[in-house]
Amino acid sequence: MSSEYPLEIFDIDEELNVRLLHDFTGERTGFVQVGPDKWFLPRKYKDQAANFYNLQVRPDDTWVVTYPRSGTTWTQEMVWLIANNLDYETARRIPQTERFPFFEFSLFVHDEIKSELLKLNAGNPEKLKLVEQISRPGYEVLNEMKSPRFIKTHLPFSLLPPNLLDVGCKVVYVARNPKDVAVSFYHLNRLIRTQGYLGDFPRYWDYFENNLHPWAPYWSHVTEGWDHRHNPSVLFLFYEEMNKNLPATINKVAKFLERGPLNDEQVSSLVNYLNIKNFRNNPAVNFDLHRQIGLLNEGEEEFIRKGKNGSWKDEFTPELSRRADQWIQRNLEHTDLRFP
Numbered sequence: 001m002s003s004e005y006p007l008e009i010f011d012i013d014e015e016l017n018v019r020l021l022h023d024f025t026g027e028r029t030g031f032v033q034v035g036p037d038k039w040f041l042p043r044k045y046k047d048q049a050a051n052f053y054n055l056q057v058r059p060d061d062t063w064v065v066t067y068p069r070s071g072t073t074w075t076q077e078m079v080w081l082i083a084n085n086l087d088y089e090t091a092r093r094i095p096q097t098e099r100f101p102f103f104e105f106s107l108f109v110h111d112e113i114k115s116e117l118l119k120l121n122a123g124n125p126e127k128l129k130l131v132e133q134i135s136r137p138g139y140e141v142l143n144e145m146k147s148p149r150f151i152k153t154h155l156p157f158s159l160l161p162p163n164l165l166d167v168g169c170k171v172v173y174v175a176r177n178p179k180d181v182a183v184s185f186y187h188l189n190r191l192i193r194t195q196g197y198l199g200d201f202p203r204y205w206d207y208f209e210n211n212l213h214p215w216a217p218y219w220s221h222v223t224e225g226w227d228h229r230h231n232p233s234v235l236f237l238f239y240e241e242m243n244k245n246l247p248a249t250i251n252k253v254a255k256f257l258e259r260g261p262l263n264d265e266q267v268s269s270l271v272n273y274l275n276i277k278n279f280r281n282n283p284a285v286n287f288d289l290h291r292q293i294g295l296l297n298e299g300e301e302e303f304i305r306k307g308k309n310g311s312w313k314d315e316f317t318p319e320l321s322r323r324a325d326q327w328i329q330r331n332l333e334h335t336d337l338r339f340p
């Protein structure tokens, strides 16, 4: 603990670490837990925590903060387009990962994974550049980025710069119900090489429920977001509501970003651009470039997957679903957050 960084960081128990490394093959060293909430992150975080925590925020920063698989990519694109006068041409031309960097992704690019990717892409300067890009700590990228900056993170508020909500930044927080998050994250954990999950869904749920997977604990994360919902710097959204009524969400976001109101034609063009059928075929957002450098495992579901409310039904057995519902009930006792 220091004035630079207030939380303690612990290596997890060695026996558990060995089990996790066996199931999550993207990490090669191990995992840590941070502070009283026991935020779960790769070991690399231990060396870089203070740099993330002390990023110099700027008043004109716009952040999208979510638990993974809560509709982050979708929200980022909506936010970016609304803030940039619906500049579809630039949005299609420049990959979202460049317009809207992912703050802590490099924590998940273990040095060994980076070497493997460099080897895989040897001789192709464009692809090698992308490998270097995803391995660069977000605080370095953001320090060099011109304002206004757009920033994606799955870090919870308590690991973000403590003045984030005091300087005028705009922060959009999106929450999604935990059963859909778990199923979606399970598929991503299998898809993306930096997680490299090898097990089945019941085992994955076990890790999820016990807060033993990256960015956990889910409940601390969403309740921190929820508890900030009245802060004028924060707009709190539910994935479920976006999915049910996208035009209403677009209007809410435009108002929050002080870019509204949009006229009917603008709203409907944005709804069309963000429609999952178009979204999954849009190489600027569908992680196509990441597939090309070998970051995505073949034979798994796509990064932009089903995009529906209630996909949890595809993976949960009735018994597992009952167990999950009990876990949800127990956790809802500590908050007035309710999913739509």
Ligand code: A3P
Residues within 6 Å of the ligand: 066, 067, 068, 069, 070, 071, 072, 073, 074, 180, 183, 184, 185, 187, 243, 274, 275, 276, 277, 279, 303, 304, 305, 306, 307, 308, 311
């Ligand atoms: P599913 O796996 O349930 O389909 P994130 O961007 O935070 O990783 O979230 C990914 C989830 O958002 C995935 O959920 C993905 O399919 C969904 N998603 C992505 N783009 C979407 C869109 N345009 N419309 C609806 N859902 C979308």
